[in-house]
Amino acid sequence: EAGVAQSPRYKIIEKRQSVAFWCNPISGHATLYWYQQILGQGPKLLIQFQNNGVVDDSQLPKDRFSAERLKGVDSTLKIQPAKLEDSAVYLCASSLGRQRFYNEQFFGPGTRLTVL
Amino acid sequence: TQLLEQSPQFLSIQEGENLTVYCNSSSVFSSLQWYRQEPGEGPVLLVTVVTGGEVKKLKRLTFQFGDARKDSSLHITAAQPGDTGLYLCAEKGGGYQKVTFGTGTKLQVIP
Numbered sequence A: 001e002a003g004v005a006q007s008p009r010y011k012i013i014e015k016r017q018s019v020a021f022w023c024n025p026i027s028g029h030a031t032l033y034w035y036q037q038i039l040g041q042g043p044k045l046l047i048q049f050q051n052n053g054v055v056d057d058s059q060l061p062k063d064r065f066s067a068e069r070l071k072g073v074d075s076t077l078k079i080q081p082a083k084l085e086d087s088a089v090y091l092c093a094s095s096l097g098r099q100r101f102y103n104e105q106f107f108g109p110g111t112r113l114t115v116l
Numbered sequence B: 001t002q003l004l005e006q007s008p009q010f011l012s013i014q015e016g017e018n019l020t021v022y023c024n025s026s027s028v029f030s031s032l033q034w035y036r037q038e039p040g041e042g043p044v045l046l047v048t049v050v051t052g053g054e055v056k057k058l059k060r061l062t063f064q065f066g067d068a069r070k071d072s073s074l075h076i077t078a079a080q081p082g083d084t085g086l087y088l089c090a091e092k093g094g095g096y097q098k099v100t101f102g103t104g105t106k107l108q109v110i111p
Helices: none
Strands: A003-006 A008-011 A021-022 A031-037 A044-051 A055-057 A065-068 A075-079 A088-095 A112-114 B006-007 B010-014 B019-025 B034-036 B046-047 B054-058 B063-064 B071-078 B086-091 B098-100 B103-111
Touching: A003 A088, A021 A088, A021 A112, A031 A075, A044 A065, A044 A075, A044 B046, A044 B098, A075 A088, A088 B086, B006 B086, B010 B019, B019 B086, B034 B071, B046 B054, B046 B063, B071 B086
Parallel strands: A008 A112, B010 B103
Antiparallel strands: A003 A021, A021 A075, A031 A044, A031 A088, A044 A055, A065 A075, A088 A112, B006 B019, B019 B071, B034 B046, B034 B086, B054 B063, B063 B071, B086 B098, B086 B103
C-alpha cells in the first residue's frame, strides 16, 4: 500500500514570495491533516479536513496561509506572502476517519521550506 | 490548549545503556500516543495508551501511562543506534480526534 505522498521535498524562497505544497493521502482515508514542524519542536496542527470540509483550522494563520482539498482527495497548502518565521517542515498526514477512536495517522515525509 | 512538556529535551547515550523519557501535561489526557520521527521522515506511531496505570511493551520499549492520566514515560532498555530519533508524545482527543504533540525528546545513541 502506498503511503502519503508530498511534493516538493525541499523548497527555498525569498521572503514575500509565494509557495505551494501538495499532498496525496493514502487511498480511502477521509481525514487529512497539515502540520508545521519548526526545527527541534513537535508538529503543530495547521488544518484538518474531513473529506473536503474543514473541521479545525484554529491555528492556521489565515492572513497568509490557505489550504484546500478538492474532491476530498489531494490537498494543497499555500503561503502568500512567506515570512522568515515560516521556515519549517510541512507535514501532511491522513487517517481513516474520526469515527474510529484508535485510527492511526500516517505521515508523509514532509516538505522542508527555507525562507531567506 | 493543553501543553505537553517532554523531558529531557536532548539525550545522548552509549549503545547498551538504558534511558527514560517523560511526558507531562497540565490536564488529564483523553488518550496518549508515542511517536518516533527519524531525520527527513514523518513521525511513526509506536503506541496508544488509554487507561490510567496502563503499561505496554514493544520489544525493548516500555510505555507507562500515569494513574491520573496526566503523565507518561517511555523506557528503552539496551539502546541501539537504530533507536536514534525524535520521540514525541501526543494527546489524541476531542470530537475530531485532534492530535496535539509535545515538545519532543531528541535521542542520539552512539555506537
